[in-house]
Amino acid sequence: MEPLLLAGYTALFVAFFGYVTYLQRRMSRLERQLEDAQT
Amino acid sequence: MIGSSSTDGDGTRNRTSIRFARILGTVTAFLHRLTRSRLVSWGAFGFGLLSMVLVFGYASDTMYGIEHGANLLAYWHISLAWVAAAALGSTFIGSALYLRYRGPFWSRLAHSSGELGFLFATLTLLLGSAWGRVIWNSWWEWTDVRLVTFLIVWFIYAGYLVVHSATENRTGDRYAAVYGVVGFVTVPLSYASTRLWTPTFHETTIGNSGVSANIDPLTLVVTLVAATFLYLYLLGIRIHLHELEQQVRRLHSARRR
Numbered sequence: 001m002e003p004l005l006l007a008g009y010t011a012l013f014v015a016f017f018g019y020v021t022y023l024q025r026r027m028s029r030l031e032r033q034l035e036d037a038q039t
Numbered sequence: 040m041i042g043s044s045s046t047d048g049d050g051t052r053n054r055t056s057i058r059f060a061r062i063l064g065t066v067t068a069f070l071h072r073l074t075r076s077r078l079v080s081w082g083a084f085g086f087g088l089l090s091m092v093l094v095f096g097y098a099s100d101t102m103y104g105i106e107h108g109a110n111l112l113a114y115w116h117i118s119l120a121w122v123a124a125a126a127l128g129s130t131f132i133g134s135a136l137y138l139r140y141r142g143p144f145w146s147r148l149a150h151s152s153g154e155l156g157f158l159f160a161t162l163t164l165l166l167g168s169a170w171g172r173v174i175w176n177s178w179w180e181w182t183d184v185r186l187v188t189f190l191i192v193w194f195i196y197a198g199y200l201v202v203h204s205a206t207e208n209r210t211g212d213r214y215a216a217v218y219g220v221v222g223f224v225t226v227p228l229s230y231a232s233t234r235l236w237t238p239t240f241h242e243t244t245i246g247n248s249g250v251s252a253n254i255d256p257l258t259l260v261v262t263l264v265a266a267t268f269l270y271l272y273l274l275g276i277r278i279h280l281h282e283l284e285q286q287v288r289r290l291h292s293a294r295r296r
Contacts, residue, residue, distance in 0.1 A: 002108030008169045012115060015162055016269070023276045030283040037290040 063136065067144050074275030083272045086265035090114070093258040102174060102253050109173045114258055116166040118266040119159045120189075126156030126270055127196065127226045134219030137212065143285070144278075146212045149219050150203055151277035155270055157196045164193060185241035188229035195222040 073079060094114050102110040133149030136142070167186075168178050180186055199222055203215040233241050 004109035004169050004172065005111055008109065008112040008166050009115075011165055012162060015158065019158060019273070020276070023273070023280060027276070027280055027283065030280065030287055033287050034283065034290065037287065037294065 060140070063140065063142075067142070070148070071144070071278070074271050074278060079268055079271045079275065083265065083268035086261060086268055090258070090262040090265040093255075093261055098255045098258040099253065105174055107173045109169060112166045112170045113254060114262045115266070116163055116170055117254070117259060118262040119166065120163040121263060122266040122270050123156050123159035123163055124226055124230060125267070126152045126159060126274075127192070127223060129274075130156060130196075130199070130219045131223035131226075134216035134223075137216045138220065146216065147278050147281040148274075149216060150212075151274050151281065153196055153199050153203070153215075153219060154277060155273055157193070157200060159266075159270070160189070160193050160196065164189065180239060183239040183241055184232045184236045185229065188225070188232045192225045192229050195225050198222070 094111050098111060098114065100106060100108050100110045102113060129152035130149045133145045133147075133152060137145035137149060171180070172178050199215060199218050202218050203212075206214050228235075
C-alpha cells in the first residue's frame with residue numbers, strides 16, 4: 001500500500017475515533033457530576 | 040378602517056409566526072430524534088464499511104492520467120468537503136434561528152455543527168494536501184483560488200470556536216450566533232471561487248461535462264452518504280453533551296441559592 005494512502009486514511013480514523021473517545025469521556029464525566037449533584 | 044386593516048394585518052402576521060414556530064418545533068423534535076436514533080449510528084457504520092470496500096476494492100486508482108494509490112484519498116476528501124459545507128450551513132441556520140427565537144436547541148445545533156464542520160474541514164485540507172502531492176506534485180499551492188478560500192473558511196471557523204469558548208454562556212451564544220451568520224459568507228464564496236476566478240488546479244465539477252478526474256460515481260455517492268451519517272451521529276452526541284452541561288450548570292446554580 002502507498003505510504004501516502006496509508007497515512008491519509010490512518011489520519012482519518014485516528015481523528016474520528018479520537019474525537020468520539022473525547023466526547024464519550026466528557027459525557028461520562030458530566031453524567032457522574034450530574035449524579036453527584038442530585039444525591 | 041385604517042385601524043381595522045392594520046389589526047387584520049397584525050393578526051395574519053401573528054398566525055403566520057405561530058404556524059412557523061410550530062413547524063420549527065416539529066423540525067427540532069425530528070432532528071433531535073434523528074440524530075440520537077440507531078438508524079444514524081448503524082448507517083454511519085454500514086455505509087462507512089461499504090465505502091472502504093468500494094474505495095479499496097472497486098474504484099480505479101488512475102485519476103487525471105496518473106496511476107497512484109493515493110488517488111483513492113479523493114473519495115473521502117471530496118465527501119468531507121461537502122459535508123463540512125453542510126455542517127457550516129447548519130451553523131448558519133442554527134445561529135440565525137437562535138438570534139430570532141432564542142431557543143437553546145438552535146444555539147446547540149449551531150455550535151455542535153461549527154465544531155464538526157471545523158473537524159471535517161481540517162481533514163479535507165489534510166487529505167487534499169496528500170492527494171495534491173500526487174496529482175500536482177505539490178503539498179500546497181498559494182496560486183489556487185479554491186485552496187486559499189478554503190483555508191480562509193478554516194480560519195473563520197477556528198475563530199468561531201474561539202469566540203464561543205471565550206465568552207459567557209448566554210451573551211456568548213449571542214456573539215457566536217452573529218459570528219456564525221456573518222462568517223458563513225466565506226463558505227459559498229469558497230465553493231463558487233472556481234467559477235468567479237480562474238482556478239489554477241481545482242476545476243469546477245458540478246455542471247462541468249468536461250471534468251477529467253475519472254472519479255467513480257457509485258463510490259463517491261456511498262462515501263458521501265457515509266460521511267453524512269457520520270456527521271449526524273457525531274452531531275447527536277455533541278448536542279447531548281451540551282444538554283448535560285446545561286443540566287449540571289442548572290443544578291450547581293440551584294445549590295448555590
